[in-house]
Amino acid sequence: MTKRVELGDFVEAFIGEAEDLLRTLSAKLLATEADLRAGRQNPRAVRDAFRATHTLKGLAAMVGVEPIVAIAHRMESLLRAADDAGGTTTLPAMDLLLRGARELDRRLESVANGKPAQPPPAELIEGLDALDRPEAQRDRGTATRLELDPSIAAKLGALEHEQIARAIADGRRVVRADFTPSPARSEAGLNITSVRERLSRVAEIVKVVPRSVPASEDAPGGLSFALILVPTGTDEEVADAAGVASNELLTLSGGEGARAEPDMPGALPLDAFDEDEEGGRTQRANVVRVEVSRLDDAMERLSALVVARFRMAKAVAQLVERGVDVREVSALLAENGRQLRDMRAAILRVRMVPVAEILERIPLLVRGLRRATGKHVKVMMDAGRAELDKAVAERLFPAIVHLVRNAVDHAIESPDERRAAGKPEEGTLTISCFERSSTQLELTVADDGAGIDRERIAARAGVPVPESDAALLAMLCRPGLSTRAEATTTSGRGMGMDIVKRIAVDELGGEMQLRTRAGHGSAFTLRVPLTISIVESFTFEAGGQRFVVPVSTVEEILELDRTRAVRGPAPDRRERVSLVERRGEVVPVLDLEALFSLPRADPPPGKALLVRRGGEPIAFAVDRMLGQQEVVLRPLEDPLVKRVGIAGATDLGDGRPTLVLDLAALGGAALAGATTEPVG
Amino acid sequence: MAEVLVVDDSKVMREMIVACLRAHPGLSFTHAASGLEAIERLSLRKFDLVLLDLNMPDIGGIEVVEFIRSQDKLRTLPIIVITTRGDEASRGRALGAGANRFMTKPFTPDALIAEVRGVLDGAVRAPT
Numbered sequence: 001m002t003k004r005v006e007l008g009d010f011v012e013a014f015i016g017e018a019e020d021l022l023r024t025l026s027a028k029l030l031a032t033e034a035d036l037r038a039g040r041q042n043p044r045a046v047r048d049a050f051r052a053t054h055t056l057k058g059l060a061a062m063v064g065v066e067p068i069v070a071i072a073h074r075m076e077s078l079l080r081a082a083d084d085a086g087g088t089t090t091l092p093a094m095d096l097l098l099r100g101a102r103e104l105d106r107r108l109e110s111v112a113n114g115k116p117a118q119p120p121p122a123e124l125i126e127g128l129d130a131l132d133r134p135e136a137q138r139d140r141g142t143a144t145r146l147e148l149d150p151s152i153a154a155k156l157g158a159l160e161h162e163q164i165a166r167a168i169a170d171g172r173r174v175v176r177a178d179f180t181p182s183p184a185r186s187e188a189g190l191n192i193t194s195v196r197e198r199l200s201r202v203a204e205i206v207k208v209v210p211r212s213v214p215a216s217e218d219a220p221g222g223l224s225f226a227l228i229l230v231p232t233g234t235d236e237e238v239a240d241a242a243g244v245a246s247n248e249l250l251t252l253s254g255g256e257g258a259r260a261e262p263d264m265p266g267a268l269p270l271d272a273f274d275e276d277e278e279g280g281r282t283q284r285a286n287v288v289r290v291e292v293s294r295l296d297d298a299m300e301r302l303s304a305l306v307v308a309r310f311r312m313a314k315a316v317a318q319l320v321e322r323g324v325d326v327r328e329v330s331a332l333l334a335e336n337g338r339q340l341r342d343m344r345a346a347i348l349r350v351r352m353v354p355v356a357e358i359l360e361r362i363p364l365l366v367r368g369l370r371r372a373t374g375k376h377v378k379v380m381m382d383a384g385r386a387e388l389d390k391a392v393a394e395r396l397f398p399a400i401v402h403l404v405r406n407a408v409d410h411a412i413e414s415p416d417e418r419r420a421a422g423k424p425e426e427g428t429l430t431i432s433c434f435e436r437s438s439t440q441l442e443l444t445v446a447d448d449g450a451g452i453d454r455e456r457i458a459a460r461a462g463v464p465v466p467e468s469d470a471a472l473l474a475m476l477c478r479p480g481l482s483t484r485a486e487a488t489t490t491s492g493r494g495m496g497m498d499i500v501k502r503i504a505v506d507e508l509g510g511e512m513q514l515r516t517r518a519g520h521g522s523a524f525t526l527r528v529p530l531t532i533s534i535v536e537s538f539t540f541e542a543g544g545q546r547f548v549v550p551v552s553t554v555e556e557i558l559e560l561d562r563t564r565a566v567r568g569p570a571p572d573r574r575e576r577v578s579l580v581e582r583r584g585e586v587v588p589v590l591d592l593e594a595l596f597s598l599p600r601a602d603p604p605p606g607k608a609l610l611v612r613r614g615g616e617p618i619a620f621a622v623d624r625m626l627g628q629q630e631v632v633l634r635p636l637e638d639p640l641v642k643r644v645g646i647a648g649a650t651d652l653g654d655g656r657p658t659l660v661l662d663l664a665a666l667g668g669a670a671l672a673g674a675t676t677e678p679v680g
Numbered sequence: 681m682a683e684v685l686v687v688d689d690s691k692v693m694r695e696m697i698v699a700c701l702r703a704h705p706g707l708s709f710t711h712a713a714s715g716l717e718a719i720e721r722l723s724l725r726k727f728d729l730v731l732l733d734l735n736m737p738d739i740g741g742i743e744v745v746e747f748i749r750s751q752d753k754l755r756t757l758p759i760i761v762i763t764t765r766g767d768e769a770s771r772g773r774a775l776g777a778g779a780n781r782f783m784t785k786p787f788t789p790d791a792l793i794a795e796v797r798g799v800l801d802g803a804v805r806a807p808t
Binding site: 009010013014016017051054055057058059061062064155181182183186191192193196207208209210212220221222223225 | 689690691692693695696699713714716717719720723724733735736737738739743747750751753763764785786
């Protein structure tokens with residue numbers, strides 16, 4: 001019988017694509033909402049939102065995430081009705097749909113974290129169902145004056161008519177270009193997909209209609225596409241993008257026969273937001289989605305190359321000792337070293353994601369907060385072209401969410417208070433970031449709210465009023481500090497600044513800064529490294545201390561039978577080394593207690609970690625193995641604490657630094673003076 | 681070797697469809713990410729079967745079916761339309777436009793293989 005395909009294997013890919021779809025959905029819903037507030041409909045965005053929801057539903061159904069299917073299904077039918085009605089919708093509908101998008105996001109996150117998705121909230125489903133009742137009013141009254149082949153005109157729906165009517169009302173032209181596919185054009189990279197992509201940069205594409213044409217030398221497939229366009233660029237640009245001569249463009253309407261004239265500079269696309277999105281999609285077409293583990297794999301292979309180079313360098317050094325002329329090889333070796341460094345940088349770059357993309361979810365969050373608090377807030381975001389390692393971005397995002405929540409919930413005043421203080425009713429939240437250096441990103445979340453009331457906070461914490469902003473920040477970051485008497489629905493009781501600090505400072509090894517001015521607002525600045533190394537590690541305890549060691553360096557975890565160990569002699573100033581026998585090999589066992597001058601464990605360690613240094617085994621006795629987890633490795637930069645055998649430090653989630661050991665190097669240094677010959 | 685054109689704007693969905701059909705011997709797959717791309721590919725090369733999503737950007741699956749059926753050389757090309765649950769209204773439209781079979785997501789690999797086998801062998805079989 002046929003073997004079943006496990007669709008569960010696609011969960012990872014599902015999450016990736018579903019995240020993209022949700023981003024599109026949110027952006028389109030927000031654009032529609034903004035237009036509705038401005039008294040306009042946005043049929044194009046409604047259709048895009050509908051499509052994203054539909055695709056998401058289908059994917060979720062395939063991988064069996066029912067709550068997402070249930071929510072998306074209701075949203076889809078609401079959006080379908082709106083699309084059928086020529087893209088007309090209402091603010092209450094947008095409201096529910098945006099809530100739906102948030103709920104979808106929440107469930108997708110659960111799935112991504114390996115948890116089951118929560119069932120859909122009943123009132124959301126009921127609300128969506130209730131809105132879905134009214135008849136879709138079909139408004140096809142927009143008669144457009146187009147000189148168009150009836151067979152093509154028949155293919156234009158309400159949405160397209162509306163788009164054309166809008167363009168003409170705006171004094172813009174509608175043109176037609178024909179593209180005929182052929183194997184030769186296809187080989188030259190000209191196909192309907194690439195033509196459409198190129199055209200989307202210089203025109204709004206209203207509709208593409210495929211037409212049967214007599215098969216000929218020019219149209220071997222018997223097919224031609226009629227592209228109905230509203231140019232935003234010049235005719236030359238449009239013709240060039242479509243792969244035709246500019247006199248082959250047919251003006252269908254508008255512009256008073258201004259055929260070959262470039263558009264007026266003022267004739268910009270109606271909806272800049274939408275246009276941006278189109279650009280974004282074009283770019284995404286060149287994007288490959290790669291699992292991070294594959295990049296890690298590439299990095300690991302690169303490490304092997306680095307090791308090989310190191311050995312080559314050693315071999316060359318030996319040649320030098322023998323008096324061989326190695327100038328040419330040395331030059332090659334140096335060149336090779338540079339290439340390896342470039343290669344490493346190139347691989348690291350692949351892991352970078354645009355910060356702007358990370359921040360895309362913020363407007364949706366703020367929107368929810370606005371509704372929950374009744375405050376008026378607008379968000380300004382400027383991430384420029386800054387990029388961040390995906391691993392950093394994922395860790396940093398919750399911290400940004402905390403800061404945004406605090407700003408809306410605690411800092412920005414209610415419209416009444418703001419008016420009384422002589423400020424505009426609408427508060428402003430600004431998120432900006434830039435790459436401070438080649439290794440550090442600076443991100444600031446600022447508000448124009450009330451500023452932090454240091455007297456009140458000091459009173460609540462029962463400490464003297466902090467004088468500087470830095471001291472105030474330190475106080476805010478104390479775990480468990482609550483800043484208000486009752487919990488709010490959005491931020492809870494406190495500000496969660498301890499969490500922000502733990503992420504930005506303890507985990508990522510960054511810095512935090514606060515500037516606040518009473519009545520004028522506050523700005524929190526985070527400086528974090530652009531990249532971090534994540535290492536799968538064992539955590540263990542020795543001498544009452546916790547340590548971390550990369551899994552990849554540990555060959556085996558041994559059970560120690562101390563009664564069978566033999567002691568090596570005690571050389572000058574050195575600890576005695578005990579030896580155990582393992583599969584015919586004699587293995588020295590080192591005590592971390594001794595190496596780090598820690599108190600001796602009682603009872604003595606029962607396990608040991610076996611590593612190899614230059615092929616020779618070394619074991620380290622440990623009291624207890626605590627577990628295995630991914631940790632963020634932070635190199636120790638400070639020369640004062642730098643020491644052989646310590647690869648860096650990490651935070652295991654408790655805010656205390658834990659040393660990450662390089663046991664092979666540590667063992668090498670410790671044994672350098674010790675004798676390991678067994679005695680009797 | 682039967683040439684199958686898999687048309688869906690979701691890459692993951694196309695991959696799932698191909699994975700479902702791995703167990704069916706003698707198929708080779710070409711992907712198309714949009715209705716227009718599908719029409720273009722069909723005009724330039726011979727295919728034995730089209731697996732078609734209904735909801736896509738540019739032009740929808742129904743229009744693709746209509747266009748295929750309007751082309752003399754494609755009049756008998758088997759088309760299996762695949763769409764999402766809850767869109768049963770499209771079923772009538774798709775079959776009316778000339779699709780041979782209609783499947784609803786989510787589907788199991790076995791169900792898809794059965795449909796493909798049925799269509800490729802020209803056998804008429806009851807839906808599972």
